[in-house]
Amino acid sequence: MSNQILEFSIGLLAVLSFLLGLFSILKNPKSLTVKFWFLLCLAIGLWATGLFFLIGSDTSSEGVYFSKILHAAAAFIPIFFLHFIWSFTHQARSKKNIVLISLGYFLALFFLALSFTDKIVAGSSPKLGFSSWVDAGSWYPLFIVYFWAYVLLAIYWIYVAYSSNDGIIKQKTFYLLLGSLVLSLGGGSNFLPQTLGIYPYGDFIVWLYPIIVTYGIFVDEIKFKIKF
Numbered sequence: 001m002s003n004q005i006l007e008f009s010i011g012l013l014a015v016l017s018f019l020l021g022l023f024s025i026l027k028n029p030k031s032l033t034v035k036f037w038f039l040l041c042l043a044i045g046l047w048a049t050g051l052f053f054l055i056g057s058d059t060s061s062e063g064v065y066f067s068k069i070l071h072a073a074a075a076f077i078p079i080f081f082l083h084f085i086w087s088f089t090h091q092a093r094s095k096k097n098i099v100l101i102s103l104g105y106f107l108a109l110f111f112l113a114l115s116f117t118d119k120i121v122a123g124s125s126p127k128l129g130f131s132s133w134v135d136a137g138s139w140y141p142l143f144i145v146y147f148w149a150y151v152l153l154a155i156y157w158i159y160v161a162y163s164s165n166d167g168i169i170k171q172k173t174f175y176l177l178l179g180s181l182v183l184s185l186g187g188g189s190n191f192l193p194q195t196l197g198i199y200p201y202g203d204f205i206v207w208l209y210p211i212i213v214t215y216g217i218f219v220d221e222i223k224f225k226i227k228f
Helices: 002-027 032-055 060-074 077-088 095-114 140-164 167-195 208-217
Strands: 121-127 130-136
Touching (some): 032 060, 032 077, 032 130, 032 167, 060 130, 077 095
16 A cells, blocks of 8 residues: 555656646746756656656566666756756856866766666665565665765755845745755655665655745745745
């Protein structure tokens, strides 16, 4: 039963990511920040699509195929996430940050290529009630380090922006910070089955991420307000 609920949650994430990404780019196609948000939504949507079909896989060959797709998409999530945040906080043009962004795109392409080898996806086997789940390859720890390094750096910059601003910018960054915690705690748990043998409970809530962040981006333009 829990796997069915998880599959529904991940399917919902895929649909919401694609729809809200499209909504955002159509609402403000000239904004560079929104363009990076759109790219991040596409990456998350493709990752969620791969994970959705992985959960429903019955054979090892299917599991390997969909594991490769979701890891190829996941390779771009950290760098799109950081670039989106730095664009929002006007930090993307810093010389030091340009180096980190360039390195991030190189690593994304590097891990994209590795996703289709046994260095990342070594196979697929039953785990924690799933008929098929990814077996981590020998280079999987490096992928995890890359993922968390860029995600945590992005969250740090959101926190800095939240702490140093007020008014509407503080309100926007609050939702970005809240959504980012959902993404990291939720989506980040997806690494646990293949590394520590722990069920990815965080995936139950990760569908909230695109809703929270999209609301935060356009909070000053949306008539419906959330009050605390």
